[in-house]
Amino acid sequence: AQKITQTQPGMFVQEKEAVTLDCTYDTSDPSYGLFWYKQPSSGEMIFLIYQGSYDQQNATEGRYSLNFQKARKSANLVISASQLGDSAMYFCAMREVSRDMRFGAGTRLTVKP
């Protein structure tokens, strides 16, 4: 069964510092995609970054990078140089070839000035 685990219900980080949000997953399918979405207080779901299971390199998008450790089945999101506007809920999600996207419980990030 597909399962996404985000063990940190809440995280705090000082402005301009880096923060890592954890995500582990469980799948027996060799082909899958891992996604991170940001949900600000306004409620919309904003796509941040994607990692395919066959990608050799970790994905990066601006200040976002995905620390993909396939053997450990983890896909942690790293946000560098945190900004106040990064305060939001962050959801990790996975989709296998034969299934649709499933989400973790989310991590609420608060950036302190």
Added chain:
Amino acid sequence: EPEVTQTPSHQVTQMGQEVILRCVPISNHLYFYWYRQILGQKVEFLVSFYNNEISEKSEIFDDQFSVERPDGSNFTLKIRSTKLEDSAMYFCASRVTSQALDTQYFGPGTRLTVL
């Protein structure tokens, strides 16, 4: 940049009433989805739709729910007889190709409040 749109942004209804939530996916996208997020909880998959039929649905998507693509642009979620526990944010999403690992793009959501 093209985006998924949803209307209304907020819907308030009485228990037992029917509601229709509307979505306009990105125009060249072929796969459409509805998700639900109860306040403070995680996003839950409801249903996926491709080629004018449901391709997958979750246990949440019971007989009270239905989806339709009435024309070439709209994708709707109907709840026939709303219950208090249907109060949630409902997200529509779409993706473009048959590549299962494509990114899904979400609409801004419709907040449904059932009184």
